[in-house]
Amino acid sequence: MQRNLEGLKKVSVEILGEEDFVKLLESNEEIKHYIGFEISGLIHLGQGLVTALVIRELQKLGVKTSIYLADWHTWINDKLGGNRELIKKVALEYFAPAMQECLKIVGGNPLELDFILGSDLYHNNDRYWQGVVEVGKNLTVSRVKKSTTIMGREESDEMKFAMLLYPPMQVADIFEMGCKIAHAGTDQRKCHVIAREVATSLKINPLKNKEGEILKPVCIHHALVSGLQAPSEWPLPENIDKKDFIAKYKMSKSIPGSAVFIQDSPEEIREKIKKAFCPEKEIEYNPVLNWVEQIILPTTGKFEIIREERFGGNVTVESIAQLKEKFKNGDIHPVDLKNNIAEALIKLLEPVRKRFADLQSQEIIKSIINLRKGS
C-alpha cells in the first residue's frame, strides 16, 4: 500500500496536520475520512470530479472514505427551498449515485465509499448535540459569524439565527463520525480550522488515536475550480491582489454559464465551453486551461488535441507545464482547447448521463432546476 502523500498533494492545495497524517498511516490504525455535501442543487465538475480525485488518492492510501449528505445543513441554509423531504430524496437518489459515478470515472472504488445521511446521524443522538454545545462553548459569536462564509453567503445577506448553528454543527459532525480526516474545498477552511482549534478542548467526544491520545483532525482542502465566466475587469487591474481577484471567479451553481454540471448533455457542454472566457496566449487567468489542469489531466493523465492540419495538426500533452508553454506561444489556440476539452468532458461524463437517463432521475433533476428558477 502506498504510504506517501505525493499523489494526494497533486490533487489538493493543502493538508492541515500533514505530520499527523503520516503518523496515522504508519500506525496502521483505521483512518476514517469524510467530505460533507450540502444538497444544494446540481453537482458541477468541481464538486463531483475534483472531490472524487481526492477520494481516489485517499483510497490508495488505505483510508476509509465517506460522503456525508448534510440534509440538516441544507435545510438551515435554505437550499432546495428548505424542503426537507425533497432534500433527503435528492441526497439519496441523486447525490449519492452521482458521486459513485464520479469516483468511478476518476478511477476510484465506489464500493469502498460510504454514505452517511445527516438525519440518520443525529436521530436520537444526545452525544451529537452535546458535541454541538461543547463546540459552541469554545467559540465566540463573532467567530461563528465570521465562519458563516462557509455557507456561501455574503456578509450583507440576511442572517437567520439558525445559520449560526451551522458551523458548530459542521465541526461536531467531524467528531461524531470519528473522522480523523476532514476533507472539503478551500471555501470550508474556516470551519476546519475551528475544528482543529477546539479539538484539544473537547471532553465529551474527542478524536483519539489507538493509544488514546487526543487528535486534531487532519484537514485536506482541494482547489475550487474556475468558473467559465469572464471577470468583471479585463485585463486584470494592476493594483490589486490577482490571486484574490481570481479567487472570486469560481465555478458556481448560481451563475449559469460558470459551471458544467455532471449530467449536462453533450450540447450543453459544448455550448457552455464555447462561451467560456479564454483569452489567447493567457496562461495566468484562463478558466479553460484551469479545467484541463484540474480535471482532465489528473483524471486521464493526458490531453489530446485533435485539429485540422492547417491549424497545426493533432497534439497530445501530458503535463500542464507543457500545455501552458504551447498555449503561451500560440501553438495552441483557444478554439483548439475548447473543442477538445468539450469532447473530453462529454466522453468522461457519459456514465453519469447514462446513470440518470431514466425518467425518474430526469424528474429529480428537473425538480432541482425548477426550484432554482422559482426561488
Next chain:
RNA sequence: CCGGAGAUGGCGGAGUGGUCAAUCGCACCUGACUGUAAAUCAGGCGCCCUUAGGGCUUCGGAGGUUCAAAUCCUUCUCUCCGGACCA
C-alpha cells in the same frame, strides 16, 4: 411591547395620483467584429399577438378612495434601526 424607516421587474436602485410596463446601472439574450470567449458597436430584455399597433397581468398581501393608484387611505405580513422590559 413602544417609536422610526422601509418592502418596486434576476439583482441594485429611480419613480410619490394620469405622459408608468415603470428612468438608469448590472446581469442576461440576439446580431456585427475576431479561428473562441472578452472588449467594442447595434438591437432586445413582464406575458400574448406576424410589424405599425393592440391586448392582458404587475410595483410585499388583502381591502378601500378616485374617471384614473407603484404613487392616497385602512389593515395585515416581513425586514432594518432605536428604545422599553430584564423576576
